[in-house]
Amino acid sequence: MFNNFNFDDALQKVLDKLMGWGESIILKTPNFFLAILTFVVFWYAGKHISRFIKNYLLKKVGQESIKSVIGRTSFIVIVLIGFFSALAILDLDKVLTSVLAGAGVVGLAIGLALQGTLHNTFSGFILSFLPxxxxxxxxxxxxxxxxxxxxxxxxxxxxxxxxxxxxxxxxxxxxxxxxxFSNSSRSRITVSCGVGYESDLEFVKKITTEAIAGIFKQLPNEEIEFFYTEFGDSSIGYIIRFWTDVRGRLEILDAQSNGILAIKKAYNENNINIPFPIRTLDFGKNKFRSETISIKNLEE
CATH class of the missing domain: 2.30.30.60 (SH3 type barrels.)
Known part of the structure; x- marks a missing residue:
C-alpha cells in the first residue's frame, strides 16, 4: 500500500489546490472589497434615511412612538438589503440560501421561546399607531x-x-x-351633596344650578343637569353634572373643588342648610327606672 503511494504526485495535487485557492482569492479580492463597501454604504444610508423619515417625512406626525417605529424599521430593512447585496456580489448564492433557511429555523425557535416578548413587541407596534x-x-x-x-x-x-x-x-x-381622560378637550364633572328636609327643593335646584353656571360656561348642546337621588338619613341627596375643559385628573379635581366652593357660597347667602348626619342614642330609660326603684327599695 505504501509502496504504491507517490509522494510527489500528492504534493503536486496539494500545490495545485492551493494555487487554485490563491488564484480564486486574487480574483475575488475586488468583489470582497466591493461587498464590504456596499454593506457600509447601505449601513450609513439606512441611518440617514431613517433620520430623514423621522425628522422630515413624519414631521407632522404628533406621535413620537410612530416616528421611532418607522425609523427603526426602515433602518433594518435597508441594512438587510445591503447584506444580501454583498452576498450576491461575492457569488455566495448557496450561502444566501442557507442563511435564509437558517434564519427561518432560528426565527421559529426564537418565536416559540419569546412568545411573551414578541406579543409585547407587536402590541407596542399596534399602540404606536392607535390614536x-x-x-x-x-x-x-x-x-x-x-x-x-x-x-x-x-x-x-x-x-x-x-x-x-x-x-x-x-x-x-x-x-x-x-x-x-385626554381623548377629548371637555368632560362632564359630577358633584354630590345633600340639603335638609326643611329646604324648598325647587329653590335649591335653582340656586345650585345658577352657582355652577356662574363659573362654568356651557357650550351649545351642553347643559347643567341636576337630579335628586335619595332620601337620606339626615338629608335629601342630589348630584349636579356640568361640562368644562379638562384633560386629566388634576383638572377634574380642580373643577370639582371650584364647584363645591361655589355651591357652599350660594347656600350661605340663601340660608340653605347642608346637614351633617345625626344619631339619636337610646340609653334605655325603662332599665334606669327599674334600677332606680330597686335602689329605693334597698334604702327603705
Missing part, C-alpha cells in the same frame, strides 16, 4: 392612573400623581380596557 393613546395623555389602566411619558415596542411608562413611574407591558394594555 386613542398618545404621549402626554392621562390614562387609567390595570389599576394604575397617570400621565403617559413613553411608548416603545416593549412597554408603556406612566407617571402617577405621586411622581412614581409605572411600566406596563404593551400586551397588558392591549388586552385590558383603559380610560383616557
Amino acid at each position: 386613542n393613546i398618545r404621549i402626554g395623555d392621562w390614562i387609567i389602566t390595570n389599576g394604575h392612573e397617570g400621565k403617559v411619558v413613553d411608548i416603545n415596542l416593549r412597554s408603556v411608562t406612566i407617571i402617577e400623581a405621586d411622581n412614581n413611574a409605572v411600566v406596563i407591558p404593551n400586551s397588558k394594555l392591549i388586552d385590558a380596557p383603559f380610560k383616557n
Whole structure:
C-alpha cells in the first residue's frame, strides 16, 4: 500500500489546490472589497434615511412612538438589503440560501421561546399607531392612573400623581380596557351633596344650578343637569353634572373643588342648610327606672 503511494504526485495535487485557492482569492479580492463597501454604504444610508423619515417625512406626525417605529424599521430593512447585496456580489448564492433557511429555523425557535416578548413587541407596534393613546395623555389602566411619558415596542411608562413611574407591558394594555381622560378637550364633572328636609327643593335646584353656571360656561348642546337621588338619613341627596375643559385628573379635581366652593357660597347667602348626619342614642330609660326603684327599695 505504501509502496504504491507517490509522494510527489500528492504534493503536486496539494500545490495545485492551493494555487487554485490563491488564484480564486486574487480574483475575488475586488468583489470582497466591493461587498464590504456596499454593506457600509447601505449601513450609513439606512441611518440617514431613517433620520430623514423621522425628522422630515413624519414631521407632522404628533406621535413620537410612530416616528421611532418607522425609523427603526426602515433602518433594518435597508441594512438587510445591503447584506444580501454583498452576498450576491461575492457569488455566495448557496450561502444566501442557507442563511435564509437558517434564519427561518432560528426565527421559529426564537418565536416559540419569546412568545411573551414578541406579543409585547407587536402590541407596542399596534399602540404606536392607535390614536386613542398618545404621549402626554392621562390614562387609567390595570389599576394604575397617570400621565403617559413613553411608548416603545416593549412597554408603556406612566407617571402617577405621586411622581412614581409605572411600566406596563404593551400586551397588558392591549388586552385590558383603559380610560383616557385626554381623548377629548371637555368632560362632564359630577358633584354630590345633600340639603335638609326643611329646604324648598325647587329653590335649591335653582340656586345650585345658577352657582355652577356662574363659573362654568356651557357650550351649545351642553347643559347643567341636576337630579335628586335619595332620601337620606339626615338629608335629601342630589348630584349636579356640568361640562368644562379638562384633560386629566388634576383638572377634574380642580373643577370639582371650584364647584363645591361655589355651591357652599350660594347656600350661605340663601340660608340653605347642608346637614351633617345625626344619631339619636337610646340609653334605655325603662332599665334606669327599674334600677332606680330597686335602689329605693334597698334604702327603705
